[in-house]
Amino acid sequence: MSINTYEKEFLETLKKISQYEQAINVMYWDMRTGAPKNGEEYRAEAIGQLSADVFQMRTSKRMKELLDHLWEQKDSLPHDTQKAVEEAKKEYDLNSKIPEEEFKEYTTLTSKAESVWEKAKKASDFSLFAPYLEKIIDFKKRFITYWGYEGHPYNALLDLYEPGVTVETLDSLFAELRESIVPLAQKIAASQKKPDTSFVHEHFPKEKQRELCHFFLKELGYDFDAGRLDETVHPFQVTISQGDARVTTAFNESDFRSAVFGTIHECGHAIYEQNIDEALSGTNLSEGASMGIHESQSLFYENFIGRHQGFWKRYFHKMKESCPEQFEGVTADGFYRAVNESKPSLIRIDADELTYPLHIMIRYEIEKAIFSGEVAVEDLPKLWDEKYEAYLGVTPPDDAKGILQDVHWSGGDFGYFPSYALGYMYAAQLKSSMLNDLPEFDRLIENGDFQPIRQWLTDHVHVHGKRKKPLEMIKSATGEELNVRYLIRYLEDKYTSLYL
């Protein structure tokens, strides 16, 4: 068998996997956007079967043979194949190092744990969830030893979502960020200059919101020939295949902000996916570089464009046309201030862009403590509350609004949270670099001329898919290592002008 035959079979397997994933993603999207409830159980089973088949293809003996052969002669492979082999090998190693029986037990545990977490959250009682969390943590600790790690054991988990990012990196980035934004948030909380947000909770009909979401997606350059917008309960972006990157949104009739900014956020994810090099289609490189890089694109659209003063100078009249009574007496500038309100809060997903990173730091520090064995599960709620008090000056009244608020741990997704904060840092650094090429950035937004911005992001980020690792991507896009100063400067400038 020549190397080309191995390469061919390897790429064919990746393609088959991508087709199975297409099926899984359509089934998932459908389940979350209107599939009838009586079919749910059968749907979950079918998704389970196809996922198991994908797992099998990724970890088969034949895959190992292919990877071994290709790895030996990696240097003679085309560049994209090399990267695809690296990616597939990483996946293979992660999955094959865990004993099959143990992985099955873990999968069963996490699928049960999610509904236990739901019940515990409803009852606002951490003790119901604690035994499950404890077992999940035990599994994860064992997985970490199977996988191996350098430095802190938590590095093994970080690497799952943000390859190359370590505790050492994050400790230093977060320390710097914390030093700036904790005092800034405190000054804002004490400031007398508060925006008037009374109008945001007036009734805004769903159909009007839907029209607006379509309008903004079109304006921002989302390609409706390569996607669609649907309603759901917990919004997400899902890529079905090349040429099909969908967005979903939820409509809250007493707060238009969730649909408007939620849609712009998912739009950022989707525009990323719509602009990945088509040459990567059907391979494991036809996706975002990492969770954090993906989040940088959604945050760029949501915050740097969607919460930009110029954006609402241009588009506030659209809001007014949709609901004239709601916005009577509100100016474009007043609207801009209201949708940029900042205040310390208990719930991460409702947080504004200034205080959001603090919610992430709290989770990061707690997860790190869990995996270095510094905290017991039973002590987590206390630790959680102390950190909220210290960083945000608020104290959760109960577990539901505290430690039980996020679903992630019930699925074993430790190491995931930091990517959200990294997304902010990546986005700010990219924007700073973009300003060198597009010094007229503010004017472009005010004119609704998003094409040059989109093109810059496509050239520097989107097109590369998963060819580059996140920190490598930032380095090549901005000419500099990851630097948290760009985010700090952005937040200081914006919130000083808004509040101080």
Place this chain on the structure above:
Amino acid sequence: MSINTYEKEFLETLKKISQYEQAINVMYWDMRTGAPKNGEEYRAEAIGQLSADVFQMRTSKRMKELLDHLWEQKDSLPHDTQKAVEEAKKEYDLNSKIPEEEFKEYTTLTSKAESVWEKAKKASDFSLFAPYLEKIIDFKKRFITYWGYEGHPYNALLDLYEPGVTVETLDSLFAELRESIVPLAQKIAASQKKPDTSFVHEHFPKEKQRELCHFFLKELGYDFDAGRLDETVHPFQVTISQGDARVTTAFNESDFRSAVFGTIHECGHAIYEQNIDEALSGTNLSEGASMGIHESQSLFYENFIGRHQGFWKRYFHKMKESCPEQFEGVTADGFYRAVNESKPSLIRIDADELTYPLHIMIRYEIEKAIFSGEVAVEDLPKLWDEKYEAYLGVTPPDDAKGILQDVHWSGGDFGYFPSYALGYMYAAQLKSSMLNDLPEFDRLIENGDFQPIRQWLTDHVHVHGKRKKPLEMIKSATGEELNVRYLIRYLEDKYTSLYL
């Protein structure tokens, strides 16, 4: 390996196949109800891959071993497993008797032929399609010899769609039917008593039609917890899984009839699927007994309920409420007459229930002549036109409105058309039998009390899934062999009272 182990593995394979079919069906439904166009090519490839995998599971060496073992000890298997084995064996034989290379060529040919047919239809030029049709027929003739047959070679094709139905049966049924409805249709064409249909083509807004379709589905007992309604171009009903039987419809704003009666038609298919015994779920018996039995259910809903005089006595006011201007001066009775208009026409899918079987007979006779070698492809348009003249008294002005109107032949679907006419016969015989149990049938419809009717059809047809063959189903439901007199009597009664 004990028989139970074989049975277990066999049933697990059927379940896996059903899960793959679920994925294929969701992908298909999505493609036809709003998937973005840039993903179409990738979607077709993914459906192709999963379909190939299903084919492989059905025809694998392992499947043969399982079937051989189970077949030997068939009598000791549970009843449903016996039936499932018979069904799987039939499928296996059909597919495995054709040399693989030949089957691949055939698949490639038919997938090309559909777009050639489309172009030929657009250009109204049969000669463009003829070379493809010729090749498809050659393949089918060879397949017939591989499969084997008794009596007429066309029997092998009929058996694909309506197992147990033969040329001998159809010749006699169609002769009897023709003798009654040709003169009846002629009398109607000559009758002076014509319904006023002028109002049907007035503008009827799509959203109003959508609301009405939802309303009628609910009234008729379609379960929205186990299905949904969506818009498409060519309406269809698709079952995704147990608990998920979807309907689609097309809205024509200058003819509300296509959406209203189309939806009621698909509702009949869907109610069938929603009421198949859940115990059959995940097996190859969890579907309709045959094409014709399925059609009997859609026709029952469309014609015996949806075009019933009592139905419009009850619901005409809903139409009027939707579009008051359109129906000004129209009475419930006038409406009933208009939606039961009968006149000879060129296009099968636009035909009324009286003349529809004549369109089918024409196709049946032509297909039979093709497979007995009595007609050459080049002579088909002439034969087509002669038969339309003889049976319906109309002459196609061109190929598009004549021999090129149906897609079926481009996909090699010979033997399929007779099922449509059988569906009418089955439906009429079922109704006659139902009247013995529910003599108040007309009153039930006038009262909108469809539950007893639905229950009767569920008990006698739906629940059995594919446990019975079509003629066996009719026999056990009605106590009698298939008899075309019921359809003839129904048509004579209804159309005499309407026109004569």
